[in-house]
Amino acid sequence: MNRIRRGRKKGGAPLLDARELRLEDDLAQNLTEDLVKNHALIQDIFRNCSDFVCHEIVSADGRKMLTLYIEGLINTEQLTQQVIGPLQQTPLPKHDTTADGTITSLQESVLPNSSVKTVTDLTTLTQSVLSGHAAVLAEGAAQGLVVSLQGWKPRSIEDPQGESYIRGPREGFTEDIRTNAILIRRKLQTNRLKVESFTIGELSNTKVELLYVEGIASETILAEVRRRLSRIQIDGIFESGYIEELIEDSPYTPFPQIQNTERPDVTAANLLEGKVAILVDGTPFVLLLPYTFWSGLQSGEDYYERFMISTLIRWVRYLFLFIALLFPSLYVAVTTFHQEMIPTNLLLSISEAREASPFPALVEALIMEVTFEALREAGVRLPKQVGSAISIVGALVIGQAAVQAGIVSAPMVIIVSLTAIASFTIPRFNFAVSIRILRFPLILLAGTLGLYGITIGLICMLIHLNSLRSFGVPYLYPVAPFSMRDLKDVLVRAPIWKMTLRPHSTAPENETRMPSGQMPSPDRGTKPDRKE
Amino acid sequence: MNIKSAFVTFTLLSGVLLSGCWDREEINDIALSMGGGIDWTEDEKLLGTSLFAIPSKVGVGPSSGGGGGGEGGGKKNFFVQTSTGENINDVFQKQQTKLSRRVFTSHRRVLVLGDRLAKHGIKNILDYYGRDPTTRLRTFVVVAKDSEAQEILKLRYPIERDPSEAIREIEQLISGTQVTIRDLMLSVSSEGACPIMAAIEPVTVGGSKEKTLKLSGTAVFKDDKLAGYLDAKETIGLQCLTNKLKNASLMATLPGKQGNLNVVGLDMKRKLKFTYQGDQVHIQVDLKGNGIINENNTNLDLSNPKNIQIMQNAVQKTLQKHIQQAIDKAQQDFQADMFGFGDEIHRYDPKRWKAMKDRWDEIFPKSTITCAIQVKITRFGMSGPPLQLQEQEVKTQ
Structure with missing residues (x-):
């Protein structure tokens, strides 16, 4: 996981004032075996956060424990059933009372849940609590456990408002980045669909994911996107528009250089053309790049209707x-x-x-x-x-x-x-x-x-x-510089069986989309090697 | 660096902005001249007439529909302005002083030349129309037969917007001699042809005082002066010889009071052959063409090819007569080569033309012109004999 956090370390002016610096010092510490000290540190980190809950319980074998979570961010019912209940009812095996052993055996026998992870430092602990985990600290253990118990429901998948099609899938992205990534994953069920994760925003800690199909997307473009993403320093990211403005090529132009879409099908199709998608948590708008002038005049529906209709419609648009x-x-x-x-x-x-x-x-x-x-x-x-x-x-x-x-x-x-x-x-x-x-x-x-x-x-x-x-x-590719081959998707919308090659501009290394000669005709079965 | 780029920008910008004239003009600041007329006054001055559209009364927009209900047919949607001067620009300059809007001639469709001006000669007005960039080369030029241009332009033509529009439509519809300013320039500057153009004449509508206009044959010029007019029949002859007879209608009478017939869609193709005997030029014209019978007032059954032959002969004879009349007028009355035969000789036999071009005005009247005409009736409708005739009245043989 690439983690982009830059505050004090690089950059000219300090981003944080003295009070925040104290907080940073708290965060930099590791958990200790002393539960009271841990408690005090955490209370300091979350001071004045009225939605922060620190709950003291006693386990089945009489050990003091703390459960920490943000109210409303996690599902409290699940917390009771899956965490507090087992802790209070199931005693630890006798031999495992050492500091590290406690946590390991807790994880292994009391809370055998795959989403349980061990944390040792306060930074990760805080981050996990803030992103919808419940944390469990035990007396005498310099480690803690975090359990993913996401309690808030993302908006359900709906017909995308901004890009409604007559023919085409009716699902659109939501504000939840996991849902969005899954929507794409369901369209491209291949291990070659890669998801690289970034966290951008000093305070918003927004999750940003870079999606591409390995072997199709151009490595040079990918490297450039990674470089531009890791260059971003900002307090918060609330929409993909922030990212768009921070990584585009020329800011002083009325023309957009990055496409945005609400549709998983459009995203998946573009990924197969060798483009790169950037998902930002909290917005249904996914960025697609690189972008050309002609993409602005193309709609995903062009590929769902038969090619003559789409060609006519394209010319009407021109x-x-x-x-x-x-x-x-x-x-x-x-x-x-x-x-x-x-x-x-x-x-x-x-x-x-x-x-x-x-x-x-x-x-x-x-x-x-x-x-x-x-x-x-x-x-x-x-x-x-x-x-x-x-x-x-x-x-x-x-x-x-x-x-x-x-x-x-x-x-x-x-x-x-x-x-x-x-x-x-x-x-x-x-x-x-x-x-x-x-x-x-x-x-x-x-x-x-x-x-x-x-x-x-x-x-x-x-x-x-x-x-x-x-x-x-x-920007004007394939008209200038001219490419006869790629005009097939600009001047007209060539039939699917004619578009055997991917655009040279975005997928130069892996161009073949499908074997040629698939023009349908009644005698196709008898002549497999027919050329059109 | 900054100074340099500023300099480059400045240079490029001035190149862009200094290259043309700046002539912004709102539509409601121009007076749309729809037709123009030039006359020659009795005190030897040019009299210019311009017909301007009154925009608030011409269109179909809400203002004309809303308020114009009561006025009905009484509204006049154009007005005419005249002024005199020594040359055309002088005339227009004086005209402009009477107008609140700048004269805009780019939409002028028709130029009418007064009869007296045509007889006096049109040489002095042509330069303006050739030089002025706003004049359309496709403006039709006509002669006001036996009247003045201003009289024609002041007419009220009921079914068109204004008389100039009427003239234009008539020219396009039926005139065999559509002549535009461009054609006029070409024929004036050519050596072996003389200008011709349609003649328009004001006519009174049955009994009433209202006058409208009609197409009245062709005006023929010798050099730049009007030599005379051809009537409609002679115009057909002229069109035959100039290879311009297209889709014409012709009435032919059968010999011996057998009745008459009408042919439409008559297209004639011309072939010329020149033979020379000293100063004498003999011009052999072969005319071939097709036509359709659309009226048969004889008792002949058209389904019989022999009867068709009779009809064809009648048509050929009629055409021959019209052509001969036109030739006679050209050679005897006008002594002007309105057929453009001189141009044809120039084209096919330039050397000989060089030798005779100075004396062409003398040679042409003396040359002999013979015509061989072949008309083929291609269709005659669904019925053979006229339907109203009884069977015994029909002549099948």
Whole structure:
């Protein structure tokens, strides 16, 4: 187990003040044979923790013992049945009254539970108690026992809210890292699925797990991920977003470089492509890396529907990506700079609608876009029951009344609505957000320089995208650098039986996914060596 | 290092921002010119007419639907502005002083040339339209036959938005001589052809004072001056000889009061053959084409191939007549090569053309043009003889 704890040892400024230092000294000590001293130390460590319970019992052979736990964190019923009961009823074998022997025989004959472990230092003991164990200390023993008696129930496995599919598994990750790892393990029942554990966060002591499939995932990427994870120094981690921001390649870009998902099936499929998953305790969002531009436009469901449908849907997404990014700016540019480009009758309709509007097209576009962003944000934050009220207000007030009152023109409302619909077709939320951000500078460029400005903006964007990398993989791969082979999952969604190779970018060492020639046909059984 | 990168950024930015003109213009700050007209006044000045759309009254948006209920057909969705000047720019400059919005000509569909201007010569107005970047090369050019451009543009054409739209639609629909500014430039600059364009004429609608417009044949120019007009039939002849007869409709009469018939979908293909005898050029035109009978007012049974032959002959004869009329007008009345035969000689026999191009205006009227026409009736509908005739009335042989 890799343990990442850095406080006083490295780093410039001391993280802990004098009071905390005393605590650190307490923690650094080992357990002694004197139960009273141990008791005092532990009470000092957990002083002012009203949820900490230190319970004194007398064992069957008259020995004083302590049970320590955090109230509510463990199952007290189990504690009584599995720990306190046996201790009080079963006497120790006579010959085992030595200090070390006590604990060993307790573990072997009184508490024959596989989750019982021996501890000798207070740090581990404290840590175990805090993470849902009950500890047992016996008089005359410089060791203690910790029993895992997790008493709180993680949220049950539910349909992932952020990524709901029409076809596909209905299970999503929960806040419990063990459940999440098991969900993945159940999809990939192989010993080659490796789980490396880290603890990050000086005070939160959050469990972080690194999952990959050995032999597929690139060793260089893995080494880089380990290096970046072990570099993190922070007081607490409460969401995988913390990790994402601390390990991504370029912070100053609107484009995400790490994917997050709530779905075990997506995670498992990505692991098989040679990607790496980072699980963080306390959040259902699992990080997947490396990430490319095109992953933002792909949905796991693409692989569950038949390939023609998925290809069509992908192209619809590509088209609507451009609409989401450019539609308002194109409208602004064309109506304020290039009126000759609009078909005459359309121009007449637009000019009629624009006749009464008090604002320039640029201002109008900005007002509407900002209003829409506000509406969306309000809709997300509000409880579901009130959320529908927002959409009514948005549709009626902004959509209809504003046009009738002559504050905004009808074409602008259509443009903004279509843009909104387009941005919802992008399956990855964090990617859609980056497109939303970029829309605004493009509108400004369009309003000041016309189509020329949009072109400048797009060129800058393209240069920027080309400069991005995610853990060594170029962001636009396989388009730039070009790889004909890996385009099969970008330009189209090739049939499953055609995707015989894994992406070269993430799985360079083990590329073969399946033998070729599996195109189904009625006579397949008679000609096993058929090539397609 | 910092100064250097700032310098590089500045240089690149100025390269990006200094390269073009900045012409932001809101849609409600431009006056959309939908059609234009040029006339030659009696005191020898140019009179420009522009037809502007009134945006608040043209579209289908809420403002026109809401308030316009009571006005109904009475609303006028365009207005016309005229001004005079020495040249086109002068005219437009003076026009701009009468307008609250900048004139925007990129959507001008039609340019109407007044009859008097056409007769006076159009050389002095062409440069503007060739040089001005906002003028569409696909603007249709027509001549106002026996009237002025401003008269045409001030008309009310009931079923279209404005008269310029009506002219454009008519041109696209039936005119055999759709001429755009680009075509006009090409024919003006070519040596062996003279410009032609459609002629539009204002007409009164049966009895009422309201005037609308009609397509009235073709205007033929010699050099840059209007030489005269062709009527609809002569226009068909002209189209045959210029290889532009496509999907035409033609009425043909059978000899000896046997009745008449109509052919549609008439497509004619031209083949030219030039033979030279000294200064005399002989032009042999072979025309081949297909047509469909869609009206038969004779008592002939079309299911008999012999009768079809009679019909074909009648059609060929009619075409021959139209073509001859057109040739006569070109050679005798206009003395202008409106068929573009000179261009064809230039193309096929450049050396000979070089020798004769200066005298082409004299050679063309004296050249002989003969036509061999072959029309094939491909279909005649589902019925052989006219349905209303009794069996004994039908002539099968």
